[in-house]
Amino acid sequence: MEEIVKNKNEIQCRAVLVGIECDNEEREEVEKSLDELERLLDTAGGETFARVVQAKSSPDPRTLIGSGKVKEICQLCKDNRIELCVFDSELSPSQIKNLEDGLDGIRVIDRSMLILDIFALHATTGEGKLQVELAQLKYTAPRLIGKGTEMSRLGGGIGTRGPGESKLESDKRHMKRRIVALEEELRILDKNRMTMRASRDKSDITKVAIVGYTNAGKSTLLNRLTDAGILAEDKLFATLDPTTRKYSLPCGESVLLTDTVGFIKKLPHHLIKAFKSTLDEAVFADVLMIVIDASDPEYSTQLAVTEELLSELGAGGKPTLYVFNKCDKNAEELPSIGSVSEGDSVIYISAKTGRGVDELVTRLEELVMAGKKRTVFNIPHSEQGAVNQLYKIASVESVEYGAEFVTVTAMADAKARGMMKRYLAEAESVSDDTEFED
Numbered sequence: 001m002e003e004i005v006k007n008k009n010e011i012q013c014r015a016v017l018v019g020i021e022c023d024n025e026e027r028e029e030v031e032k033s034l035d036e037l038e039r040l041l042d043t044a045g046g047e048t049f050a051r052v053v054q055a056k057s058s059p060d061p062r063t064l065i066g067s068g069k070v071k072e073i074c075q076l077c078k079d080n081r082i083e084l085c086v087f088d089s090e091l092s093p094s095q096i097k098n099l100e101d102g103l104d105g106i107r108v109i110d111r112s113m114l115i116l117d118i119f120a121l122h123a124t125t126g127e128g129k130l131q132v133e134l135a136q137l138k139y140t141a142p143r144l145i146g147k148g149t150e151m152s153r154l155g156g157g158i159g160t161r162g163p164g165e166s167k168l169e170s171d172k173r174h175m176k177r178r179i180v181a182l183e184e185e186l187r188i189l190d191k192n193r194m195t196m197r198a199s200r201d202k203s204d205i206t207k208v209a210i211v212g213y214t215n216a217g218k219s220t221l222l223n224r225l226t227d228a229g230i231l232a233e234d235k236l237f238a239t240l241d242p243t244t245r246k247y248s249l250p251c252g253e254s255v256l257l258t259d260t261v262g263f264i265k266k267l268p269h270h271l272i273k274a275f276k277s278t279l280d281e282a283v284f285a286d287v288l289m290i291v292i293d294a295s296d297p298e299y300s301t302q303l304a305v306t307e308e309l310l311s312e313l314g315a316g317g318k319p320t321l322y323v324f325n326k327c328d329k330n331a332e333e334l335p336s337i338g339s340v341s342e343g344d345s346v347i348y349i350s351a352k353t354g355r356g357v358d359e360l361v362t363r364l365e366e367l368v369m370a371g372k373k374r375t376v377f378n379i380p381h382s383e384q385g386a387v388n389q390l391y392k393i394a395s396v397e398s399v400e401y402g403a404e405f406v407t408v409t410a411m412a413d414a415k416a417r418g419m420m421k422r423y424l425a426e427a428e429s430v431s432d433d434t435e436f437e438d
Helices: 002-010 027-041 067-080 093-102 109-123 126-147 165-169 172-203 218-226 269-274 276-284 299-313 357-369 385-393 415-420
Strands: 014-021 047-055 084-087 107-110 206-212 245-250 254-259 285-292 320-325 346-350 373-380 395-401 406-414
Touching: 002 014, 002 245, 014 027, 014 067, 014 218, 027 047, 027 084, 027 109, 047 067, 067 093, 084 093, 084 245, 084 346, 093 107, 093 126, 093 172, 107 109, 107 357, 109 269, 126 172, 206 218, 206 276, 218 245, 218 285, 218 320, 254 346, 269 276, 269 299, 276 299, 285 299, 320 357, 346 357, 373 415, 385 395, 385 415
Parallel strands: 014 047, 014 084, 084 107, 206 254, 206 285, 285 320, 320 346
Antiparallel strands: 245 254, 373 406, 395 406
16 A cells, blocks of 8 residues: 555556447447547546446446446545546536546546646647637536536646636636637637738638648648747647748749647547637648558548548548658558549658658649649730739749730649739740649
8 A cells, every 4th residue: 555655646647547338339449549548648647547448238327337337446446546537438417426426526537628638738829728718618617517516626637727726616607708708809819810811812822731630740740841840749739729831842832831730539529619710720721731640550540530520620622642650660561541532642751750751742742733834924014013913823933024015924823824814925835735844
């Protein structure tokens, strides 16, 4: 017993992870989900003491796992002085209350609460903190019933960070007022983000969103390409706030690269709603760069989760680069994707070492320049504003001043050619069928 006490003091928080295996699930899938839950707990600063899986035909409506298993976990926690149980399934307010009663006061949180806690731990910008607080309040408000008469979890630790314990001690009306205030603040920030996005649209610079499962290496890739200097750690949700950097392709064309928040299975619904303006970076992007951890045996499941969430957000169907990262860890057998849409590409890289990044840039350049043609425009001297417009909507290669016209040669897409149709030269130096070549 003395040894247990000593270890407990050395570790910030030990927890028991609890999963349920229903008739329609395989034990292997349950264990994989618990593996990810264990990584989440580690990211939050805790350590897994034990894992408990209950096999049931269907979840128990009162306690999820049944009263017998609750007693078993309670004894396990008491014998080893464990103060936290983390459930892999989302718990209802009444289930939290019943579990905490059955576990004799041991704190109970579910997967969503743990993810929200990690977001609260890693949020650094003002907007990020507001988004996390809003998500936590919306998730916590109906679950006050599960926290007993104290209506809060004072004392710190996993599952207690975020909107401020003093908020949770207030009544629901106070929490509702706070939610309304946060939503208004985020509306203002969203309006500002939309203004910035509109400015980018006017510049006609191609927008590339770097998306993917959490810890796939998105931030490391952005750092490799642009020296962005953003935090990149081998942890889940190491970075939350989107970072946009301008990047010049070898052909001279510029793109905007945006690192977005990572995805994960069972991402809390309130978190998706709170981070809508951030996740919209993928919705408004012209090209998606889906980063996949090639060293993770669950890469195919993680890719499926990513594509499903992108579809839910309305960001599916865009030109896509599938970027298998961390290939230096698994160089012998490279993973593959069953089917890739026409025009999409699959690239294998190591953002850490730089392997394959040149090929990635080449593929990105091809995707960005697809549909663009070298076009000649003859613009009258009296309409110089059209020359300035061309600089905004196309890649100008040369400008020659003649007696009657300003002759501009530019790489222009269909949209730019349509806007400047009246200025198209009768005989272009390069035919309309000539596509961009490296």
